[in-house]
Every structure is written in C-alpha cells, then in structure tokens.
Amino acid sequence: MYFLGFDLGSSSVKACLLHADSGEVVASAFYPEKEMAIAAPKPGYAEQQPEIWWENACLASKAVLRKAAVSPEDVWAIGISYQMHGLVVVDEDLNVLRPSIIWCDSRAVEVGNRALDAMGENLALSHLLNSPGNFTASKLGWVKENEPAVFAKVHKFMLPGDYLAARMSGDVVTTPSGLSEGIFWDFLQQAPADFLLDHFGFDRSLVPEILPTFAEQGRLSADGASALGLKPGTPITYRAGDQPNNAFSLNVLEPGEVAATAGTSGVVYGVSDQIKYDPLSRVNTFLHVNPIAQSPRYGVLLCVNGTGSLNSWLRNTLFQGNISYPGMNELAATAPVGSDGLICLPFGNGAERMLENKNPGANFQGLEFSRHGLNHYTRAAQEGIVFALYYGMEIMETLGVSLKNIRAGEANMFLSPVFRETFANVSGATVELYNTDGAQGAARGAGLGLGYYKNREDAFVGLSTLQTIEPETTLTEATKEAYGKWKDALSKS
Structure with missing residues (x-):
C-alpha cells in the first residue's frame, strides 16, 4: 500500500511514492528536467501555463510507478503541495482563461494597496491578518480592472494546487488554509471575508467549495486517472501550499516549532497558537494545516x-x-x-x-x-x-x-x-x-487525510534527522x- 505525493513548484513538478507502513520513499521523480519557463511579458510580471503543470505531473506520476514497479491498484490516496499565492481562473468547462499569475509576480501591488486604504487598515488587518498586498485576491482584482473580458468569463478562481486537483477529479474545491494564503479568509469569522469580496466586486459564487486540508477532496476521474497512470476513483485526501506543507513534512505543527526552506525562494515559517499580525505586513500570518476545530494553528511566514x-x-x-x-x-x-x-x-x-x-x-x-x-x-x-x-x-x-x-x-x-x-x-x-521534501510531505498528508494514519506519530514514521x-x-x-x-x-x- 502506497501514498502518492505531488509538489507543484515554479521550477518543476515532483512526485513521491511512499510506502504506507515503513514511511520509506520507494521512488521519486520530477519533470521537466530543465526548469519550467516563467514568462515575463512586462517588468515585474511572472506567468506560467497551468497546462504545463498538469503535463509534468502526469509524467512524474507515471515515472514513479514505473521506477517502483507498483501497480496503480496499490496507490490508496494522493496528496498535493503547490506554489502559494498564484491565481488560476477558469470558465464553466474548467478551461483556463489566461496564464497563471504566480507568486513572484508584482503587478498587483498597487491594487492591494488601494484595497487596504479603501477597507481601512483596522478592519483589514484585524480580520485578514495581512494587507491584501500582492496576494491572490489582489491578482484577481487586477484581472477585473485590466482584463474585463477575461473576468466576465470567470466561473471560479483557484490556487495552483486547486487547479491540479481539478484536473485530476473534475471537482473545483479549496481549503481554508489556501484561502488564507490568498487573503480571502476572515480569521475572526472563520469564513471567506465578505467585506473583501464586496470591495473587489467578486461574486461569492467565484469561491470554490471549501473542504478541510486533511479530508477527501475528490476522486480521480476516468480521464484524470488515465493521464496519471492511476486507478479511477483514487481519492485526493490532502492539499496545502508549499510552505505550510514544508512545515508539515518536517513535523512542524505546534507553537514554537519552525521550518525553513531555501529553494527558488527562501522561507522561514513558524507556528503559533495566537492570532497576531505584523502591522506592516512584512511577514504574514496564514492558517496552518492543522484542523481548525481541533487545534487552530497559525503559520507566520517570511519570504x-x-x-x-x-x-x-x-x-x-x-x-x-x-x-x-x-x-x-x-x-x-x-x-x-x-x-x-x-x-x-x-x-x-x-x-x-x-x-x-x-x-x-x-x-x-x-x-x-x-x-x-x-x-x-x-x-x-x-x-x-x-x-x-x-x-x-x-x-x-x-x-x-x-x-x-x-x-x-x-x-x-x-x-x-x-x-x-x-x-x-x-x-x-x-x-x-531531515530526509524529507515537499512531495514526501504531501504523501504523508494523504495518509493522514485518508485516516490510515491515526495520529501525528504514525504519519512521520521513517522521518529522521540527518x-x-x-x-x-x-x-x-x-x-x-x-x-x-x-x-x-x-x-x-
């Protein structure tokens, strides 16, 4: 029995096949071998084609199955980690309407600054814990302002991981943690921020269905399974942005625990049990992956x-x-x-x-x-x-x-x-x-979301300090x- 984890980065898509009982990585692969292209049509812009993410996820999935000689029947659940803060917009048929505006794109800074002024710093920061800044909500606001013909066709907005899961299952869903990283989440109401949606003029129907981080979030469709080389009906049971997931992969879940990574970007991510924010939004507070009702945890992130x-x-x-x-x-x-x-x-x-x-x-x-x-x-x-x-x-x-x-x-x-x-x-x-990475963390998250792992200790069998x-x-x-x-x-x- 195995769990399959995907890590959708801005350079590549990595897949990891984890043995459920031993916690051993039996195979991993990433595609493309050279870095995925990032288009910069203007200074400060950064875009990628979501279809390229999907193509590389399919190649990576088939590669790990082939390397490990594992049958698709033996993959019990899928987990997804993804580059944070990106924007994907689709129509009713889930066709992508424009290239994804990814995390390092700076075009929406002014949109976010105007939103903060209009909503008022006290309201915005006390409920969102961040300025709208250059995050996903502001990027969608930029599309509405600058590409009205595109915005008129938008059925749903998604984060990059939401798109990857939608290609797998046909279901458009997201998580509270994901919405918090896009600055759509009201921490005090524990729901999408109505006042922010009203400010930007976003209809609430644009928000995907919201499901927990560790839960069934869809099952592979026949088309999705065929493209990935997997069994139809395989459940997707975990989803998180790359930095919350990196922290999870390192068993960083409780206050006082800190994770770091230094790949394309450098990040330090600390866990807290307090709702606090930096008044200047120089570092950012998001929902961590822990279940909200059981033990709300907040990830303080610098990038x-x-x-x-x-x-x-x-x-x-x-x-x-x-x-x-x-x-x-x-x-x-x-x-x-x-x-x-x-x-x-x-x-x-x-x-x-x-x-x-x-x-x-x-x-x-x-x-x-x-x-x-x-x-x-x-x-x-x-x-x-x-x-x-x-x-x-x-x-x-x-x-x-x-x-x-x-x-x-x-x-x-x-x-x-x-x-x-x-x-x-x-x-x-x-x-x-530690001997871990984002794809491995996503695979462990899949096991926890499926309920195969009953607790934190079970989920991290095989994780060791190097x-x-x-x-x-x-x-x-x-x-x-x-x-x-x-x-x-x-x-x-």
Whole structure:
C-alpha cells in the first residue's frame, strides 16, 4: 500500500511514492528536467501555463510507478503541495482563461494597496491578518480592472494546487488554509471575508467549495486517472501550499516549532497558537494545516524571493555554467566569514513583502579588485541570503515566534556548509536537517487525510534527522558583525 505525493513548484513538478507502513520513499521523480519557463511579458510580471503543470505531473506520476514497479491498484490516496499565492481562473468547462499569475509576480501591488486604504487598515488587518498586498485576491482584482473580458468569463478562481486537483477529479474545491494564503479568509469569522469580496466586486459564487486540508477532496476521474497512470476513483485526501506543507513534512505543527526552506525562494515559517499580525505586513500570518476545530494553528511566514534565483544566476552568468552547485559550495568555503567585506543584497526577483513590497534589486557592495575573487562573490551571495532571512526572522520574533530550533530538509541551499553554518551562527539557533521534501510531505498528508494514519506519530514514521548544526562560538561574533554591516548596507539602499 502506497501514498502518492505531488509538489507543484515554479521550477518543476515532483512526485513521491511512499510506502504506507515503513514511511520509506520507494521512488521519486520530477519533470521537466530543465526548469519550467516563467514568462515575463512586462517588468515585474511572472506567468506560467497551468497546462504545463498538469503535463509534468502526469509524467512524474507515471515515472514513479514505473521506477517502483507498483501497480496503480496499490496507490490508496494522493496528496498535493503547490506554489502559494498564484491565481488560476477558469470558465464553466474548467478551461483556463489566461496564464497563471504566480507568486513572484508584482503587478498587483498597487491594487492591494488601494484595497487596504479603501477597507481601512483596522478592519483589514484585524480580520485578514495581512494587507491584501500582492496576494491572490489582489491578482484577481487586477484581472477585473485590466482584463474585463477575461473576468466576465470567470466561473471560479483557484490556487495552483486547486487547479491540479481539478484536473485530476473534475471537482473545483479549496481549503481554508489556501484561502488564507490568498487573503480571502476572515480569521475572526472563520469564513471567506465578505467585506473583501464586496470591495473587489467578486461574486461569492467565484469561491470554490471549501473542504478541510486533511479530508477527501475528490476522486480521480476516468480521464484524470488515465493521464496519471492511476486507478479511477483514487481519492485526493490532502492539499496545502508549499510552505505550510514544508512545515508539515518536517513535523512542524505546534507553537514554537519552525521550518525553513531555501529553494527558488527562501522561507522561514513558524507556528503559533495566537492570532497576531505584523502591522506592516512584512511577514504574514496564514492558517496552518492543522484542523481548525481541533487545534487552530497559525503559520507566520517570511519570504525572500531571490534565494535560489541568485545562486542560479551566479552559476549561469558569472560562472557561465562551468561549475556545479557542489563546486560553488566548496568555493564559498574558501572565503572567510564576512567575505572580506564584500556584501550582497539578494533582492533581485520582484517586490519583497519583507521590505514593504519594495523592489530594491540585487547588488554587490564593497568590491575591491585587489582582494576579491569568485570565492568571495559566492560566499557573499550565500551570506546575503541568510542575512536577508534573518532580517525577517527578527520581525517574526516580535510576533512571539521562537527561533531556538529550526528544521529544514537537506536540500537546495541547505546542502552548502557555508549556508547552514551561517544560518546557525547569525540566529543562534540549532539547525536540524531531515530526509524529507515537499512531495514526501504531501504523501504523508494523504495518509493522514485518508485516516490510515491515526495520529501525528504514525504519519512521520521513517522521518529522521540527518544533521544537526549548532552555533560555533568562535564564528558567531564575526558572523554577527558581518550581519551588522549587511543590515547597514540595506538601510542605505
């Protein structure tokens, strides 16, 4: 018996096949082998074709079944993780009406700012816990303002994971957690925010049916099953945005537990049991995956858009693709803490919520031809990403999020010794790395949503710690001094 998890990212779609009893990953695959294209028809725009997500999900599903030699009959449930904050709009026949406006698209910032002013900060923040900002609701508002002919045909709006599930089952549903990440959710009323819908002029019929995160959310249709290589009627029993799901995959579910990831974007996500918000919406509060009625939990999230993007840019532009990522990590380790005064501000991938939706761009400062080489550039980039994350973590601490222990998957930027050691030394936190990823978390969520796993302990059988990184006393002072210089450079940018 197996559970199948999908992780729909902006670079690829990954699938993971998990043995239900052992918690062992028997096969995983991702498509495409090269990154999925992100269209930028104008500066600050970022779009993807949802059909491409579906095609790659089908390829990944068939690949894991083939690798594991598992029969479709033995896959009992499906879980889905997906890139947050995106917008997909469909007509009554579920035809996509325009490319998806994805998470790093900045076009709706002004739409969200006007909405906050019109609704009033006190009402909006006390009920939504966030400014509408550049989130899904504001993106739908942008479509209404700028593409009225498209908006007139909209039957339902969806988040990326909702679309993937709809292609599987034909059912358009969403979750409270999903609506909260789109800034559609009224935390005080525990329902879609009527005052926000009224402000934008969105008919309530545009909101999909709302189902719990851990529950049956549809079954594979004959067409969906055929495309995926699975059995018709297989239930979809879990769905969550990538950051709540990353936290779930690391068994981060209770107050004081913190998860981090550093892929295309860098995120720190802490769990709280208190309804709190940042008045400037620099960090954001969403519903976590826990069942609302049993134990409401809130995820406080900070995001830096340009983490893996910066690392990829360095490799492909500065190094012309002539070095591997492990090679870059080795090179970074040859430069000293603080990169001999070379500072990198990594904000080169759109508006940053942490900086109040400003887009300062990325830059290197303090370059001296006589002493700085490629190793300094590489280390400065990794330190700059960590320092940007810690800048946001300082804001999170004002909301009561504890940062003494941080969990992450052993993947992406956390594969770099410089990155993970800088993370521990600047924050003072213990960093634990685990053998998990988003697709594996989605598979475990499917088992919990099906009811096969009866509790948290059962769901995380097979999850183990691979590394523990403690702050190094001899390097902490130098790292904090480098962070102070970085912070000063940011204040002057």
